[in-house]
Amino acid sequence: MxxxxxxxxxxxxxxxxxAAVGASVCYISYTQQPSEAFLFPRLIATVFVVLxxxxxxxxxxxxxxxxxxxxxxxxxxxxxxxxxxxxxIFWAAKGLGFYTATSIAFFILLSLYDPAPHRVLKSWVKRxxxxxxxxxxxxxxxxxxxxxxxxxEIFF
Amino acid sequence: xxxxxxxxxxxxFRRFLLKIPGAPANIATTLDxxxxxxxxxxxxxxxxxxxxxxxxxxxxxxxxxxxxxVLAQWALAFGPSHLFWLAILGVTxxxxxDSASVVKGLLSGCIGLWLATIGFDxxxxxxxFIFHPSLGGGIxxxxxxxxxxxxxxVITMFAKxxxxxGTEAIQVQKHPIKSAVSELLRYKRAMxxxxxxxxxxxxxxxxxxxxxxxxxxxxxxxxxPDKDKFGTGHPEGLIAAESANNAMVxxxxxxxxxxxxxxxxxxxVLLGGLLIHGIFPGTDLFDxxxxxxxxxxxxxxxxxxxxxxxxxxxxxxxxxxAQVPQSMMAAIVLGLAVFGSxxxxxxMGDVYVMAxxxxxxxxxxxxxxxxAPLVLGLILGPIAESNFIQGSMIATATDGLAxxxxxxxxxxxxxxxxxxxxxxxxxxxxxxxxxxSKEEIMG
Numbered sequence: 171m172x173x174x175x176x177x178x179x180x181x182x183x184x185x186x187x188x189a190a191v192g193a194s195v196c197y198i199s200y201t202q203q204p205s206e207a208f209l210f211p212r213l214i215a216t217v218f219v220v221l222x223x224x225x226x227x228x229x230x231x232x233x234x235x236x237x238x239x240x241x242x243x244x245x246x247x248x249x250x251x252x253x254x255x256x257x258x259i260f261w262a263a264k265g266l267g268f269y270t271a272t273s274i275a276f277f278i279l280l281s282l283y284d285p286a287p288h289r290v291l292k293s294w295v296k297r298x299x300x301x302x303x304x305x306x307x308x309x310x311x312x313x314x315x316x317x318x319x320x321x322x323e324i325f326f
Numbered sequence: 327x328x329x330x331x332x333x334x335x336x337x338x339f340r341r342f343l344l345k346i347p348g349a350p351a352n353i354a355t356t357l358d359x360x361x362x363x364x365x366x367x368x369x370x371x372x373x374x375x376x377x378x379x380x381x382x383x384x385x386x387x388x389x390x391x392x393x394x395x396v397l398a399q400w401a402l403a404f405g406p407s408h409l410f411w412l413a414i415l416g417v418t419x420x421x422x423x424d425s426a427s428v429v430k431g432l433l434s435g436c437i438g439l440w441l442a443t444i445g446f447d448x449x450x451x452x453x454x455f456i457f458h459p460s461l462g463g464g465i466x467x468x469x470x471x472x473x474x475x476x477x478x479x480v481i482t483m484f485a486k487x488x489x490x491x492g493t494e495a496i497q498v499q500k501h502p503i504k505s506a507v508s509e510l511l512r513y514k515r516a517m518x519x520x521x522x523x524x525x526x527x528x529x530x531x532x533x534x535x536x537x538x539x540x541x542x543x544x545x546x547x548x549x550x551p552d553k554d555k556f557g558t559g560h561p562e563g564l565i566a567a568e569s570a571n572n573a574m575v576x577x578x579x580x581x582x583x584x585x586x587x588x589x590x591x592x593x594x595v596l597l598g599g600l601l602i603h604g605i606f607p608g609t610d611l612f613d614x615x616x617x618x619x620x621x622x623x624x625x626x627x628x629x630x631x632x633x634x635x636x637x638x639x640x641x642x643x644x645x646x647x648a649q650v651p652q653s654m655m656a657a658i659v660l661g662l663a664v665f666g667s668x669x670x671x672x673x674m675g676d677v678y679v680m681a682x683x684x685x686x687x688x689x690x691x692x693x694x695x696x697x698a699p700l701v702l703g704l705i706l707g708p709i710a711e712s713n714f715i716q717g718s719m720i721a722t723a724t725d726g727l728a729x730x731x732x733x734x735x736x737x738x739x740x741x742x743x744x745x746x747x748x749x750x751x752x753x754x755x756x757x758x759x760x761x762x763s764k765e766e767i768m769g
Contacts, residue, residue, distance in 0.1 A: 184693040188433070195440055198455065207452035209718065210711040211443045218436040221429055228429075235759060236427040237694030244485040251484030252685070255660055259681040263664060264674055272664065276657045283653035285488050304658060308665060318669040 177239035181229040184239075185222070192222035254278055268320035269305060277301045355539060355567045361559030373506035373638055374561055375568045380634035381510075382521045382569030386576030387627045389525050394583045394623075395612055404608075406717035407731050409586070411740035413710035416587045416594075417702050418744050427694050428751045434695045438703020439710065441465050441683075449715060460675030467598045469667040469676035470683055470704055474697045476663045477684020483656035503638055509561060516546045516562040520569030528574030529581070542570030576626065583607050583619070586709060588702060598705045 174182075196215040199208045228234050240248075254275055262271035277297060286293035312318045355375065362371035404412070417435035444455045445464025456462055510517065520542040527538040546566030547556045556563045579596070581587040586607045588594035597607065603618075605611060611619045667680035687697055721730035731737060 181693055184689065188437075188690075192436075195455070202452075202454075204450050204452055207447035207450040207454060210714050211440065211454060213714070214436055214439045214443065218433070218440055221433040221436060225429055225433060234694070236430060237692055240485075240689075240692050243487075247487035248481055248484040251656070252481060255480070256681070256685075258660075259664060259677060263668075263677065268665070268668070272661050276661055279657040279660065280653055283484065283488060283656065284651065285653070300654065304661065308661060312665050312669060316669060318665070319672065320665070320668060321674070 176242075177237075178229070178232055178234070180239035181234045181237065182226075185226040185229040185234075189219070189222040189226040192219040195219070250282055251279055254282070264321050267322045269309065269322075272308065273301055273305045276304055355564060355571070357543065357557050357567070358560050358563035361557065362561070362564065365559045367501070367559065369501035370506060370509075370561075371559075371564060373501060373503060374510060374564055376634050376637035377506060377510050378517055378520065378565040378569040379572040379637075380630050381517055382524055382571075382573035383575060383630040384627065385521045386525055386528060386573040387623065387630060388576070390576035390579055390583075390626070391623055393529075393577070393580050404585075404736070406713040406720065407734070408736050408740060410710055410713040410717055410731070411737060411744065412585055412587055413706040413713065415740055415744050415747075416706050417699060417710075419587070419747050426696075426755075428748060428755055430694045431696060431699050431751075432748070434690070434697075435699040435703040437695075438700040438705075439707045440703075441470070441700075442704050442707020443711065448712070458678075460673075460678050463671075463673075463675070465679055465683075465704065466667075466670055466673075466676045467602060467705060468670045469680040471595060471598065471701060472663050472667045473680035473682070473684035474687045474701055476659050477681065478688040478691055478697070480656045480660050480663070481685070481688040483652045486652060510565065513562050513565050515549065516566040517569050519546045519549065520566035521573045523566075524570030524573030525577050527570070528577030538574040539567040539571040542566045572630075583611060586706075588705075594698070594702045594705050598701075601705065601708075 192215070195211070196219040199211040199215040202208055225234075258271055258275035262275065265271075266274070280297050280300060281288070281294075284293065284297065286296070288294075312320065359371045359375065362368065417439065418432060440455075442465070444461050446452070446456075446462070447454055523542040523545060524538040527541060543556075543563055543566050546562055547553055550556070550562055552560060552562065579593055582593045582597055584607065586597065588597050600607060600611070600618075605615050605618060663680060663684070664677055667676045668674065670676055687695075687700070690700075691697065717730060718727060721727045724730065732741070
């Protein structure tokens, strides 16, 4: 077990989660009532759990050849963006209003990942203008053209 | 329908300028296309590409027009057991042929089939796997598609960090369209090989444009007197590959429109679109909704010609398109994904489902799973389930479950195709691994 590399460890964790989901689906399918409603899910769940366990065993034995996992650098890069995106989707969009939340999230993400220097005023002006243009297009498209009524909550 | 064309053709700009195949179908085109761009023939390469695409594409759509209604009549003979096996075939073919790992492809298909069962059961009205109120109405296909395809791309862009992807823009010099047309006529053999190869390969479900492009490229090379020039920026290779990967688009819709088997992930998305509007492929489509069916097919034909004209005239501006920074692209796609999934049913639940599936798919992709079989499972799940339930009711009243689902020439044929596609993919996977390990040993 001493030669467990990071990708192999990740494969074990990943396939373990999939196998756990498969086992839960299988358990629910075979225990819930009415049984007629779970006839098809049972069929699917059985194949699901068999394939998931096979994948998990392969990962534990180090036989997995496909998928590179996530390197530490990639994880460090994606973590801030992913956290902002999740806050935006699961809280801010409903809590602050779609347009406010989208403009804040867009600006933060643009600033975070923009390769342009952060100490130059011009690049900040460019980001603000880009955000404003994007929001104008979104408002024009969804509110005016498609007439989609989005949650407006605290702000807009 | 024009979306397929636009996706394949928009990919050409990135492909030539950055040597990034925007879609797997463009791998073969990149071989000579990028070399031509480096040789200062970028505009010529784009023009030849658009022209040969249009020729191949129009031929493919004509094949679709003549074959589909005939095969749709044949589909009338299908009962619930056959339709159940067809749905399973759709998932297994894409799951096994379109994935790097057969087991993971099939597992992705199973996850999709399971996701399709979430919500209220149609017959008993029982709640199934409703872990959160957002899942009460089941998983909305459009929200799921946005999540499964767009969000992993956004996270992939995040994972690249601050790295500036602004690849150096290649100058696209002007080139008269007239000479591109005469050049295309000069290489009519390559165009013929590409068009015929692409059309035949397109009819086989699950075999994508990348195979059509590569096979046509290889065949064209074999028949060419200038074999040595292939790969160095030779128009013949480009024309063969490009006409093939577009000629397969029309025929790839024949199994979808007649038998509900999506021949490609894009066709699966189209199937989802039809089902959302209560339209079922097969005779129903041509008998009860001929307006939809023919508008759909004719728009492909018009789309071919319009995309060719559009492509020829905007080729010069292509370099600018390829320079949009990834940071901006990620933020734009995320915003559009949220608004797009919300606007389907004005439901925050759909946005949560979209985000959850998207994040899950990103991590699954990192471990070798793929989105295409999962999407197919999700789309074909209700078809498979309703036919399974109908079939089991008939079976209970007649000979029993096993004889109903496992006997009869059509059932046996479909089961054999399911098994063969899995075995073939497994064999190909093993062969590829052996080849890779041999190469590693040889250094």
